[in-house]
Amino acid sequence: MKIMNLARWSKHLKRLWGQNPTARRPCSLAACAITNRYASLHPLWQSPLTIPGGSRQSPINIQWSDSLFDPRLEHLEIRYDPATCLHMWNNGYSFLVEFEDSTDKSIITGGPLENNYRLKQFHFHWGAVSEWGSEHTVDCKVFPAELHLVHWNSCRYGSFEEALMEENGLAVIGVFLKLGAHHSGLQKLVDALPLIKHKDAIVELEDFDPSCLLPSCPDYWTYSGSLTTPPLSESVTWIIKKKPVEVDEDQLEVFRMLLFTPAGEEEKRMVDNFRPLQPIMDRTVRSSFPTNHRLKVLPRCEEDIDRAHNQATHQDTAHL
Numbered sequence: 581m582k583i584m585n586l587a588r589w590s591k592h593l594k595r596l597w598g599q600n601p602t603a604r605r606p607c608s609l610a611a612c613a614i615t616n617r618y619a620s621l622h623p624l625w626q627s628p629l630t631i632p633g634g635s636r637q638s639p640i641n642i643q644w645s646d647s648l649f650d651p652r653l654e655h656l657e658i659r660y661d662p663a664t665c666l667h668m669w670n671n672g673y674s675f676l677v678e679f680e681d682s683t684d685k686s687i688i689t690g691g692p693l694e695n696n697y698r699l700k701q702f703h704f705h706w707g708a709v710s711e712w713g714s715e716h717t718v719d720c721k722v723f724p725a726e727l728h729l730v731h732w733n734s735c736r737y738g739s740f741e742e743a744l745m746e747e748n749g750l751a752v753i754g755v756f757l758k759l760g761a762h763h764s765g766l767q768k769l770v771d772a773l774p775l776i777k778h779k780d781a782i783v784e785l786e787d788f789d790p791s792c793l794l795p796s797c798p799d800y801w802t803y804s805g806s807l808t809t810p811p812l813s814e815s816v817t818w819i820i821k822k823k824p825v826e827v828d829e830d831q832l833e834v835f836r837m838l839l840f841t842p843a844g845e846e847e848k849r850m851v852d853n854f855r856p857l858q859p860i861m862d863r864t865v866r867s868s869f870p871t872n873h874r875l876k877v878l879p880r881c882e883e884d885i886d887r888a889h890n891q892a893t894h895q896d897t898a899h900l
């Protein structure tokens with residue numbers, strides 16, 4: 581599928597909704613489409629932006645059996661300082677928890693990354709019901725919600741804004757949320773959500789450590805992609821955790837009580853705030869854990885690693 585500009589894409593989607601009102605997985609591009617398929621697009625997607633490039637857009641479906649085990653992928657090191665947590669706010673599309681990022685206090689390093697990346701914010705995407713909500717999928721399986729922790733390359737760039745449009749500018753950790761046990765770490769956020777029900781509402785949040793939202797399993801997939809909201813810049817190294825974390829339905833129900841709209845306007849519930857899947861095109865998803873496909877030679881030293889890596893690039897048509 582060719583990437584088209586947003587105006588054409590919007591028309592295409594409207595046409596699509598018109599023809600297929602029973603689509604299984606409605607999304608934010610036609611907010612409230614499940615109850616009114618002619619509802620207007622979310623304001624975030626209304627501006628006539630052009631999708632840049634279009635060769636490495638996100639999100640994607642991760643096909644487990646197509647991913648390539650890369651033994652060169654190191655353990656992803658995560659060091660967050662809870663004191664850098666600033667506030668939580670409703671930006672009219674999701675709720676964001678933002679961090680003080682003038683120094684390297686909350687960073688990730690290692691894994692597929694060559695530099696330190698500083699934590700800027702995290703946010704979630706979720707569905708109107710628990711049958712859908714995540715942006716990425718695994719073997720076409722959709723999760724009820726997905727957490728994104730957004731970091732910027734503080735070795736190469738001076739600020740998040742500067743890194744935003746650059747290659748290797750951003751690194752985003754994605755974590756799937758599935759239904760299960762109550763999540764006590766998440767509950768601190770859930771308790772504060774009624775205070776930021778409307779767009780632009782903000783509340784201070786002190787000493788929150790986002791590591792509590794990560795699964796203990798270190799395994800991940802990684803691929804080159806983009807932001808999933810405008811400006812959709814193709815600057816993101818995605819790190820998608822293999823294991824989901826469990827949350828209970830009541831916690832997701834509180835997410836769904838938030839509003840896209842500011843106080844005083846007709847209320848629109850903040851649900852289905854995810855972008856549809858994008859074509860994988862000429863990309864390979866690498867895994868930090870063994871899968872069906874692996875590099876042909878077990879590396880023993882740096883030289884072997886490089887040789888094995890190059891060999892695999894040719895043999896498996898991997899694009900690393």
Ligand SMILES: [Zn+2]
Pocket residue numbers: 703704705728808
């Ligand atoms: Zn996101």
